[in-house]
Amino acid sequence: MRAPAAEGSSLFCYTGLAGMTPLAELSQSLAVARAQTDSLFDLIDPGALYERPIPERHRIIFYLGHLEAFDWNLLGRAMEMPAFNAGFDHLFSFGIDPESGDLPTDRPADWPAPGEVRKYNERVRAALDAALEQAPEELMHVAIEHRLMHAETFAYMLHHLPFEQKKSPAPATAPSGPAPQSRMIEIPAGPATLGRPRGEGFGWDNEFEQQEVEVPAFGIAQHKVTNGDYLEFVKAGAAAPHFWICREGEWCYHGMFEDVPLPLDWPVYVSYDQARSYARWKGKSLPTEAQFHRAAYDGEGGREAFAGENVDFRRWDPERVTASPPNRYGVSQMVGNGWEWTSTRFEPFPGFHPFSFYPGYSANFFDGQHYVLKGGSPRTARCLLRSSFRNWFRPAYPYIYATFRLLED
Ligand SMILES: [Fe+2]
Helix, strand or coil, rough: CCCCCCCCCCCCCCCCCCCCCCCHHHHHHHHHHHHHHHHHCCCCCCHHHCCCCCCCCHHHHHHHHHHHHHHHHHHHHHCCCCCHHHHHHCCCCCCCCCCCCCCCCCCCHHHCCCCHHHHHHHHHHHHHHCHHHHHHHHHHHHHHHHHHHHHHHHHHHHHHHCHHHHHCCCCCCCCCCCCCCCCEECCCEEEEEEECCCCCCCCCHHHCCEEEECCCEEEECCCCCCCHHHHHHHCCCCCCCCCCCCEEEEEEEEECCCCCCCCCCCCCCCHHHHHHHHHHHHCCECCHHHHHHHHHCCCCCCHHHHHHCCCCCCCCHHHCCCCCCCCCCCCCCCCCEEEEEEEEEECCCCCCEECCCCCCHHCCCCCCCCCCEEECCCCCCCHHHHCCCCEEEEECEEEEEEECEEEEC
Protein backbone atom coordinates (compact mmCIF):
# COMPACT_ATOMS: atom_id res chain seq x y z
CA MET A 1 0.00 0.00 0.00
CA ARG A 2 3.59 4.00 -1.08
CA ALA A 3 6.43 7.22 -0.83
CA PRO A 4 7.82 7.02 2.67
CA ALA A 5 4.84 7.25 4.98
CA ALA A 6 6.39 9.86 7.21
CA GLU A 7 4.77 10.95 10.44
CA GLY A 8 2.07 13.41 9.58
CA SER A 9 1.59 12.24 6.00
CA SER A 10 -1.98 12.24 4.77
CA LEU A 11 -3.74 10.31 2.10
CA PHE A 12 -6.69 11.75 0.29
CA CYS A 13 -9.39 9.33 -0.71
CA TYR A 14 -11.58 10.59 -3.54
CA THR A 15 -12.99 13.52 -1.66
CA GLY A 16 -14.24 15.40 -4.69
CA LEU A 17 -11.26 17.31 -6.07
CA ALA A 18 -12.27 20.36 -8.08
CA GLY A 19 -12.09 19.91 -11.84
CA MET A 20 -11.45 16.16 -11.81
CA THR A 21 -13.78 13.48 -13.12
CA PRO A 22 -14.53 10.70 -10.63
CA LEU A 23 -12.37 8.23 -12.58
CA ALA A 24 -9.46 10.67 -12.83
CA GLU A 25 -9.68 11.23 -9.10
CA LEU A 26 -9.88 7.51 -8.42
CA SER A 27 -6.85 6.91 -10.65
CA GLN A 28 -4.93 9.49 -8.66
CA SER A 29 -6.05 7.90 -5.38
CA LEU A 30 -4.86 4.52 -6.64
CA ALA A 31 -1.46 6.04 -7.46
CA VAL A 32 -1.19 7.55 -3.96
CA ALA A 33 -2.24 4.26 -2.37
CA ARG A 34 0.39 2.42 -4.43
CA ALA A 35 3.06 4.86 -3.21
CA GLN A 36 1.92 4.15 0.35
CA THR A 37 2.27 0.36 0.03
CA ASP A 38 5.51 0.67 -1.98
CA SER A 39 7.03 2.66 0.87
CA LEU A 40 6.34 -0.18 3.33
CA PHE A 41 8.24 -2.65 1.16
CA ASP A 42 11.09 -0.10 0.97
CA LEU A 43 11.46 -0.37 4.76
CA ILE A 44 12.23 -4.08 4.68
CA ASP A 45 15.69 -5.58 4.49
CA PRO A 46 15.66 -7.54 1.19
CA GLY A 47 16.89 -10.57 3.09
CA ALA A 48 13.64 -10.61 5.10
CA LEU A 49 11.26 -10.98 2.13
CA TYR A 50 10.76 -14.68 2.82
CA GLU A 51 10.17 -14.25 6.55
CA ARG A 52 6.78 -14.99 8.12
CA PRO A 53 6.55 -12.50 11.04
CA ILE A 54 3.00 -13.61 11.91
CA PRO A 55 2.63 -17.41 12.01
CA GLU A 56 -1.02 -17.31 10.85
CA ARG A 57 -0.22 -15.30 7.71
CA HIS A 58 1.69 -15.77 4.46
CA ARG A 59 5.36 -14.94 4.07
CA ILE A 60 6.14 -11.32 3.18
CA ILE A 61 6.87 -12.25 -0.44
CA PHE A 62 3.17 -13.12 -0.89
CA TYR A 63 2.15 -9.54 -0.12
CA LEU A 64 4.66 -8.18 -2.63
CA GLY A 65 2.69 -9.96 -5.35
CA HIS A 66 -0.76 -9.94 -3.79
CA LEU A 67 -1.65 -6.27 -4.16
CA GLU A 68 -1.02 -6.25 -7.91
CA ALA A 69 -2.52 -9.71 -8.44
CA PHE A 70 -5.67 -8.58 -6.65
CA ASP A 71 -5.97 -5.49 -8.84
CA TRP A 72 -5.33 -7.54 -11.94
CA ASN A 73 -7.84 -10.26 -11.02
CA LEU A 74 -10.42 -7.57 -10.26
CA LEU A 75 -9.90 -4.81 -12.82
CA GLY A 76 -8.09 -6.71 -15.57
CA ARG A 77 -10.79 -9.36 -15.71
CA ALA A 78 -13.60 -6.79 -15.59
CA MET A 79 -12.02 -5.08 -18.62
CA GLU A 80 -11.50 -8.48 -20.33
CA MET A 81 -7.73 -8.09 -20.51
CA PRO A 82 -5.89 -11.32 -21.46
CA ALA A 83 -3.88 -13.01 -18.69
CA PHE A 84 -0.11 -12.91 -19.15
CA ASN A 85 0.86 -14.88 -16.02
CA ALA A 86 -2.07 -17.01 -14.86
CA GLY A 87 0.19 -18.83 -12.39
CA PHE A 88 0.99 -15.64 -10.46
CA ASP A 89 -2.63 -14.45 -10.76
CA HIS A 90 -3.59 -17.57 -8.81
CA LEU A 91 -0.57 -17.87 -6.48
CA PHE A 92 -1.00 -14.33 -5.16
CA SER A 93 -4.78 -14.16 -5.24
CA PHE A 94 -5.86 -14.54 -1.60
CA GLY A 95 -4.51 -14.25 1.94
CA ILE A 96 -5.19 -16.78 4.69
CA ASP A 97 -6.90 -16.75 8.09
CA PRO A 98 -6.41 -20.25 9.58
CA GLU A 99 -7.78 -21.48 12.86
CA SER A 100 -5.05 -21.77 15.48
CA GLY A 101 -3.27 -25.09 15.18
CA ASP A 102 -3.73 -25.12 11.40
CA LEU A 103 -0.76 -22.93 10.51
CA PRO A 104 0.72 -22.70 7.00
CA THR A 105 3.68 -25.00 6.30
CA ASP A 106 5.00 -23.69 2.96
CA ARG A 107 8.75 -23.13 2.56
CA PRO A 108 10.63 -20.16 1.07
CA ALA A 109 11.54 -22.30 -1.96
CA ASP A 110 7.82 -22.60 -2.76
CA TRP A 111 7.75 -18.91 -3.74
CA PRO A 112 9.20 -17.12 -6.78
CA ALA A 113 12.22 -14.80 -6.73
CA PRO A 114 11.56 -11.12 -5.83
CA GLY A 115 12.73 -10.01 -9.27
CA GLU A 116 10.07 -12.13 -10.98
CA VAL A 117 7.40 -10.74 -8.68
CA ARG A 118 8.49 -7.14 -9.27
CA LYS A 119 8.47 -7.71 -13.03
CA TYR A 120 4.93 -9.07 -12.78
CA ASN A 121 3.93 -6.05 -10.68
CA GLU A 122 5.34 -3.58 -13.19
CA ARG A 123 3.54 -5.27 -16.05
CA VAL A 124 0.23 -5.30 -14.16
CA ARG A 125 0.49 -1.62 -13.32
CA ALA A 126 1.42 -0.63 -16.87
CA ALA A 127 -1.42 -2.68 -18.39
CA LEU A 128 -4.03 -1.44 -15.94
CA ASP A 129 -2.92 2.19 -16.10
CA ALA A 130 -3.28 2.16 -19.88
CA ALA A 131 -6.93 1.18 -19.51
CA LEU A 132 -8.12 2.81 -16.28
CA GLU A 133 -10.48 5.18 -18.08
CA GLN A 134 -12.55 2.07 -18.87
CA ALA A 135 -12.54 0.76 -15.29
CA PRO A 136 -15.85 0.41 -13.40
CA GLU A 137 -15.88 3.02 -10.63
CA GLU A 138 -17.03 0.60 -7.92
CA LEU A 139 -14.13 -1.74 -8.67
CA MET A 140 -11.69 1.17 -8.49
CA HIS A 141 -12.95 1.87 -4.96
CA VAL A 142 -12.50 -1.81 -4.10
CA ALA A 143 -8.91 -1.80 -5.43
CA ILE A 144 -7.99 1.39 -3.55
CA GLU A 145 -9.56 0.40 -0.23
CA HIS A 146 -8.26 -3.17 -0.43
CA ARG A 147 -4.75 -1.75 -0.87
CA LEU A 148 -5.21 0.73 1.98
CA MET A 149 -6.45 -2.03 4.29
CA HIS A 150 -3.28 -3.93 3.44
CA ALA A 151 -1.26 -0.81 4.25
CA GLU A 152 -2.44 -1.43 7.81
CA THR A 153 -2.31 -5.22 7.96
CA PHE A 154 1.15 -5.13 6.38
CA ALA A 155 2.20 -2.69 9.11
CA TYR A 156 1.23 -5.37 11.68
CA MET A 157 3.51 -7.72 9.84
CA LEU A 158 6.40 -5.23 9.77
CA HIS A 159 5.81 -4.55 13.47
CA HIS A 160 6.62 -8.17 14.20
CA LEU A 161 9.83 -8.24 12.18
CA PRO A 162 13.03 -7.83 14.25
CA PHE A 163 14.26 -4.21 14.32
CA GLU A 164 17.42 -5.13 12.41
CA GLN A 165 15.33 -6.34 9.44
CA LYS A 166 13.64 -2.97 8.81
CA LYS A 167 14.71 0.63 8.31
CA SER A 168 13.26 3.27 10.58
CA PRO A 169 12.04 6.24 8.51
CA ALA A 170 11.74 8.71 11.38
CA PRO A 171 11.26 7.38 14.90
CA ALA A 172 9.17 9.93 16.77
CA THR A 173 7.74 8.25 19.82
CA ALA A 174 4.88 10.19 21.37
CA PRO A 175 5.31 11.43 24.96
CA SER A 176 3.79 9.54 27.85
CA GLY A 177 2.95 10.09 31.49
CA PRO A 178 0.91 8.60 34.34
CA ALA A 179 -2.31 6.78 33.46
CA PRO A 180 -5.30 9.15 33.76
CA GLN A 181 -8.45 8.37 35.69
CA SER A 182 -11.28 7.33 33.36
CA ARG A 183 -14.79 8.08 34.56
CA MET A 184 -17.94 6.42 33.22
CA ILE A 185 -20.05 8.67 30.99
CA GLU A 186 -23.79 8.24 30.63
CA ILE A 187 -25.02 7.92 27.06
CA PRO A 188 -28.79 8.52 26.89
CA ALA A 189 -31.16 6.04 25.27
CA GLY A 190 -31.71 6.69 21.57
CA PRO A 191 -31.16 5.45 18.04
CA ALA A 192 -27.88 4.25 16.53
CA THR A 193 -27.55 4.17 12.75
CA LEU A 194 -25.50 1.25 11.48
CA GLY A 195 -24.48 0.66 7.88
CA ARG A 196 -24.99 2.99 4.94
CA PRO A 197 -27.74 3.60 2.39
CA ARG A 198 -27.27 2.18 -1.10
CA GLY A 199 -26.58 4.66 -3.86
CA GLU A 200 -24.78 7.19 -1.64
CA GLY A 201 -21.13 6.38 -2.19
CA PHE A 202 -18.97 3.31 -1.96
CA GLY A 203 -19.24 0.77 0.83
CA TRP A 204 -18.15 -2.86 1.22
CA ASP A 205 -20.86 -5.50 1.02
CA ASN A 206 -21.08 -5.87 4.83
CA GLU A 207 -21.95 -2.16 5.25
CA PHE A 208 -25.43 -2.65 3.72
CA GLU A 209 -28.33 -2.32 4.38
CA GLN A 210 -28.51 0.69 6.62
CA GLN A 211 -30.46 0.05 9.80
CA GLU A 212 -31.50 2.01 12.84
CA VAL A 213 -31.31 0.32 16.23
CA GLU A 214 -32.82 1.65 19.48
CA VAL A 215 -30.19 1.54 22.21
CA PRO A 216 -31.11 1.78 25.92
CA ALA A 217 -29.04 4.15 28.08
CA PHE A 218 -25.62 2.88 29.11
CA GLY A 219 -22.36 4.08 30.65
CA ILE A 220 -19.11 4.04 28.72
CA ALA A 221 -15.56 4.80 29.79
CA GLN A 222 -14.25 8.26 28.99
CA HIS A 223 -10.93 6.79 27.81
CA LYS A 224 -9.63 3.62 26.26
CA VAL A 225 -8.11 1.18 28.76
CA THR A 226 -4.42 2.13 29.13
CA ASN A 227 -1.23 0.15 29.59
CA GLY A 228 -1.23 1.50 33.14
CA ASP A 229 -4.73 0.13 33.78
CA TYR A 230 -3.84 -3.24 32.30
CA LEU A 231 -0.60 -3.42 34.30
CA GLU A 232 -2.73 -3.84 37.44
CA PHE A 233 -4.40 -6.86 35.80
CA VAL A 234 -1.01 -8.34 34.91
CA LYS A 235 0.21 -7.78 38.48
CA ALA A 236 -2.89 -9.69 39.59
CA GLY A 237 -1.83 -12.67 37.49
CA ALA A 238 -3.07 -12.06 33.93
CA ALA A 239 -0.77 -12.76 30.99
CA ALA A 240 1.00 -9.74 29.51
CA PRO A 241 -0.26 -8.40 26.16
CA HIS A 242 1.57 -9.47 23.03
CA PHE A 243 2.99 -5.95 22.48
CA TRP A 244 4.73 -5.90 25.87
CA ILE A 245 8.25 -7.16 26.42
CA CYS A 246 10.15 -7.49 29.70
CA ARG A 247 13.60 -5.82 29.75
CA GLU A 248 15.70 -6.21 32.89
CA GLY A 249 12.64 -6.76 35.02
CA GLU A 250 10.69 -3.77 33.63
CA TRP A 251 7.84 -3.88 31.14
CA CYS A 252 8.36 -2.12 27.82
CA TYR A 253 6.06 -1.46 24.89
CA HIS A 254 7.46 -3.19 21.80
CA GLY A 255 7.06 -0.47 19.17
CA MET A 256 7.44 -0.52 15.42
CA PHE A 257 11.05 0.67 15.53
CA GLU A 258 12.06 0.67 19.21
CA ASP A 259 11.12 -0.61 22.65
CA VAL A 260 10.15 2.08 25.15
CA PRO A 261 9.46 1.90 28.92
CA LEU A 262 5.78 1.01 29.21
CA PRO A 263 3.84 4.21 28.35
CA LEU A 264 1.21 4.11 31.08
CA ASP A 265 -1.19 6.58 29.43
CA TRP A 266 -1.17 4.98 25.98
CA PRO A 267 -3.99 2.57 25.12
CA VAL A 268 -3.14 -1.10 25.58
CA TYR A 269 -3.15 -3.30 22.45
CA VAL A 270 -4.83 -6.62 23.27
CA SER A 271 -6.79 -9.51 21.78
CA TYR A 272 -10.57 -9.73 22.21
CA ASP A 273 -10.12 -12.53 24.74
CA GLN A 274 -7.81 -10.35 26.84
CA ALA A 275 -10.15 -7.35 26.58
CA ARG A 276 -13.13 -9.42 27.71
CA SER A 277 -11.16 -10.96 30.59
CA TYR A 278 -10.08 -7.54 31.82
CA ALA A 279 -13.63 -6.18 31.57
CA ARG A 280 -14.96 -9.12 33.61
CA TRP A 281 -12.21 -8.61 36.20
CA LYS A 282 -13.46 -5.02 36.56
CA GLY A 283 -17.11 -6.14 36.72
CA LYS A 284 -17.80 -4.47 33.37
CA SER A 285 -18.28 -5.56 29.75
CA LEU A 286 -17.38 -4.45 26.22
CA PRO A 287 -19.69 -2.25 24.10
CA THR A 288 -21.81 -3.82 21.40
CA GLU A 289 -21.41 -2.51 17.86
CA ALA A 290 -24.64 -0.50 18.28
CA GLN A 291 -23.49 0.98 21.60
CA PHE A 292 -20.21 1.96 19.99
CA HIS A 293 -22.10 3.72 17.19
CA ARG A 294 -24.30 5.52 19.67
CA ALA A 295 -21.35 6.84 21.68
CA ALA A 296 -18.97 7.49 18.76
CA TYR A 297 -20.95 8.83 15.84
CA ASP A 298 -24.24 10.15 17.15
CA GLY A 299 -24.18 13.85 16.32
CA GLU A 300 -20.50 13.81 15.37
CA GLY A 301 -21.02 14.39 11.66
CA GLY A 302 -18.67 13.11 9.00
CA ARG A 303 -15.14 11.84 9.10
CA GLU A 304 -13.62 15.32 9.24
CA ALA A 305 -14.67 15.36 12.89
CA PHE A 306 -11.69 13.05 13.43
CA ALA A 307 -9.07 15.32 11.85
CA GLY A 308 -7.01 15.67 15.04
CA GLU A 309 -6.85 11.99 15.91
CA ASN A 310 -3.99 9.54 15.59
CA VAL A 311 -5.13 8.08 12.27
CA ASP A 312 -4.25 8.11 8.57
CA PHE A 313 -0.59 7.03 8.97
CA ARG A 314 0.15 9.90 11.37
CA ARG A 315 2.20 7.73 13.72
CA TRP A 316 3.54 4.19 13.80
CA ASP A 317 2.50 3.68 17.43
CA PRO A 318 -0.16 5.02 19.82
CA GLU A 319 -0.17 8.31 21.71
CA ARG A 320 -1.74 9.35 25.03
CA VAL A 321 -5.43 8.52 25.49
CA THR A 322 -5.81 12.18 26.52
CA ALA A 323 -4.00 13.59 23.45
CA SER A 324 -7.14 14.68 21.59
CA PRO A 325 -10.34 16.45 22.66
CA PRO A 326 -13.44 14.46 23.68
CA ASN A 327 -16.60 14.25 21.59
CA ARG A 328 -19.93 15.86 22.45
CA TYR A 329 -20.59 13.26 25.16
CA GLY A 330 -17.17 13.78 26.73
CA VAL A 331 -15.83 10.46 25.39
CA SER A 332 -12.34 10.55 23.85
CA GLN A 333 -10.75 8.72 20.93
CA MET A 334 -13.64 6.52 19.88
CA VAL A 335 -12.04 6.85 16.44
CA GLY A 336 -8.26 6.65 16.16
CA ASN A 337 -5.28 5.61 18.33
CA GLY A 338 -6.33 1.94 17.99
CA TRP A 339 -9.37 -0.02 16.81
CA GLU A 340 -11.82 -0.93 19.57
CA TRP A 341 -13.12 -4.43 20.15
CA THR A 342 -16.89 -4.76 20.40
CA SER A 343 -18.76 -7.71 21.90
CA THR A 344 -20.64 -8.16 18.60
CA ARG A 345 -19.91 -11.18 16.43
CA PHE A 346 -19.33 -10.32 12.78
CA GLU A 347 -22.60 -11.12 11.04
CA PRO A 348 -24.46 -9.71 8.02
CA PHE A 349 -26.88 -6.83 8.39
CA PRO A 350 -30.46 -7.56 7.22
CA GLY A 351 -30.53 -7.28 3.42
CA PHE A 352 -26.86 -8.26 2.96
CA HIS A 353 -25.81 -9.32 -0.54
CA PRO A 354 -22.25 -10.41 -1.27
CA PHE A 355 -20.34 -8.60 -4.00
CA SER A 356 -20.70 -10.63 -7.22
CA PHE A 357 -17.06 -9.89 -8.06
CA TYR A 358 -15.73 -10.79 -4.57
CA PRO A 359 -18.30 -13.07 -2.93
CA GLY A 360 -16.06 -14.21 -0.08
CA TYR A 361 -14.92 -10.78 1.15
CA SER A 362 -17.31 -10.80 4.10
CA ALA A 363 -19.35 -13.99 3.74
CA ASN A 364 -16.32 -16.24 4.38
CA PHE A 365 -16.08 -14.73 7.85
CA PHE A 366 -19.73 -15.00 8.97
CA ASP A 367 -18.76 -18.08 10.95
CA GLY A 368 -19.25 -16.97 14.55
CA GLN A 369 -15.46 -16.97 14.94
CA HIS A 370 -14.81 -13.24 14.38
CA TYR A 371 -15.70 -10.10 16.34
CA VAL A 372 -16.38 -6.59 15.02
CA LEU A 373 -13.88 -3.80 15.68
CA LYS A 374 -14.73 -0.15 15.13
CA GLY A 375 -12.91 3.17 15.02
CA GLY A 376 -9.43 3.05 13.51
CA SER A 377 -5.74 2.88 14.34
CA PRO A 378 -2.71 5.10 13.69
CA ARG A 379 -2.25 3.12 10.45
CA THR A 380 -5.86 3.30 9.20
CA ALA A 381 -6.39 5.37 6.04
CA ARG A 382 -8.74 8.32 6.35
CA CYS A 383 -11.32 6.95 3.92
CA LEU A 384 -11.79 3.85 6.13
CA LEU A 385 -12.86 5.97 9.10
CA ARG A 386 -16.44 6.30 7.85
CA SER A 387 -18.92 5.23 10.51
CA SER A 388 -20.27 2.30 8.49
CA PHE A 389 -16.87 0.62 8.04
CA ARG A 390 -16.56 -2.67 9.93
CA ASN A 391 -13.34 -4.49 10.78
CA TRP A 392 -13.21 -8.03 12.17
CA PHE A 393 -10.70 -10.49 13.60
CA ARG A 394 -10.57 -13.76 15.53
CA PRO A 395 -10.85 -13.33 19.34
CA ALA A 396 -7.40 -14.71 20.15
CA TYR A 397 -5.53 -12.85 17.37
CA PRO A 398 -2.98 -10.69 19.26
CA TYR A 399 -1.01 -8.95 16.48
CA ILE A 400 -3.29 -6.03 15.62
CA TYR A 401 -3.65 -2.43 16.73
CA ALA A 402 -6.75 -3.20 18.80
CA THR A 403 -7.75 -1.45 22.01
CA PHE A 404 -10.95 -1.45 24.06
CA ARG A 405 -12.97 0.49 26.59
CA LEU A 406 -15.28 -0.54 29.40
CA LEU A 407 -19.04 -0.50 29.37
CA GLU A 408 -21.59 -0.49 32.16
CA ASP A 409 -25.25 -1.33 31.44
FE1 LIG B 1 -6.01 -8.96 0.21
